[in-house]
Amino acid sequence: MKGIILAGGSGTRLSPSTDSINKHLLAVFDKPMIYYPLSILMLAGIKEVMIISTPEDKPRFEKLLGDGSSLGITLTYRVQTEPNGIPEAFIIGEDFIGNDDVTLILGDNIFYGQGFTNLLRKAINHHEHATIFGYRVKDPRRFGVVEFDSNQKVVSLEEKPDDPKSDFAVTGLYIYDHKVVDIAKRLNFSQRGELEITDVNKEYLKRNKMHVQLLGRGFAWLDAGTHDALFEAAEFVKNIQQRQGFKLACLEEIAFYLGYITKEELREKGEAMKKTDYGQYLLEIAQRKHTQQYWDSIDQNPILGLVQND
Numbered sequence: 595m596k597g598i599i600l601a602g603g604s605g606t607r608l609s610p611s612t613d614s615i616n617k618h619l620l621a622v623f624d625k626p627m628i629y630y631p632l633s634i635l636m637l638a639g640i641k642e643v644m645i646i647s648t649p650e651d652k653p654r655f656e657k658l659l660g661d662g663s664s665l666g667i668t669l670t671y672r673v674q675t676e677p678n679g680i681p682e683a684f685i686i687g688e689d690f691i692g693n694d695d696v697t698l699i700l701g702d703n704i705f706y707g708q709g710f711t712n713l714l715r716k717a718i719n720h721h722e723h724a725t726i727f728g729y730r731v732k733d734p735r736r737f738g739v740v741e742f743d744s745n746q747k748v749v750s751l752e753e754k755p756d757d758p759k760s761d762f763a764v765t766g767l768y769i770y771d772h773k774v775v776d777i778a779k780r781l782n783f784s785q786r787g788e789l790e791i792t793d794v795n796k797e798y799l800k801r802n803k804m805h806v807q808l809l810g811r812g813f814a815w816l817d818a819g820t821h822d823a824l825f826e827a828a829e830f831v832k833n834i835q836q837r838q839g840f841k842l843a844c845l846e847e848i849a850f851y852l853g854y855i856t857k858e859e860l861r862e863k864g865e866a867m868k869k870t871d872y873g874q875y876l877l878e879i880a881q882r883k884h885t886q887q888y889w890d891s892i893d894q895n896p897i898l899g900l901v902q903n904d
Contacts, residue, residue, distance in 0.1 A: 600699075601646060618655075625844075643662065672687060725768070731761060731763045737754065739753075
């Protein structure tokens with residue numbers, strides 16, 4: 595399984611904050627926005643990740659995250675010259691995907707919830723063709739909406755319908771087989787001038803190869819793509835971290851607990867940032883005598899309250 599983070603786009607909804615920088619490099623409380631989707635892919639067990647950004651911002655992502663070796667993963671970078679829609683990520687990443695399945699996550703999406711890693715890993719392990727994630731929302735008319743039967747088999751998909759057939763929106767997290775590349779190549783541009791991910795999903799539905807995984811009441815799905823949403827996401831992260839004492843989307847912590855980096859490497863990273871709360875947090879983890887038992891004692895995952903492995 596390969597992973598793709600789509601972190602391109604023009605960021606117009608966050609202007610003027612994004613007039614000189616990619617929105618995915620903006621801070622969501624105490625860390626860059628890109629940390630959150632990357633943490634999800636890491637927790638899912640995906641070690642090969644491609645980040646797609648704009649030509650101007652690609653060097654900034656490379657400076658921030660490097661080649662991923664410091665986290666025990668492999669990061670590569672590609673450019674999306676124009677905001678032509680989500681499916682273009684598969685065309686850009688054709689050589690990267692090859693014959694592997696791929697999980698794509700939008701760079702401004704944040705997921706939180708008890709058991710989410712376990713749910714995601716099971717979805718990946720049992721995945722065959724296409725899996726989307728449905729989340730109940732108050733106003734589904736603002737989203738792509740999925741209708742499904744009692745077996746969570748998708749019945750219909752609609753983009754921002756006037757009369758929604760369900761209350762479940764399609765989130766910015768998708769799992770596909772490698773055939774998604776050919777499907778994306780055959781799409782036509784919509785009236786918005788973009789390739790639409792809903793059209794990709796409809797093609798899988800037409801082939802009877804689409805499954806929906808529902809996220810229940812215990813999950814939070816945040817889209818930090820507007821000023822209000824970005825502020826709310828920062829408040830959410832701040833409150834969770836201050837109340838629980840654990841950091842969300844701490845990449846070094848995830849890498850350490852998954853065995854990708856050593857305790858000494860973790861300590862070095864903490865020393866490099868020791869003047870910050872983030873660095874002190876890494877040093878605190880590195881100083882614990884029984885770190886793995888500590889991980890297991892808090893529902894097997896201190897980062898998102900999730901399960902480490904199936």
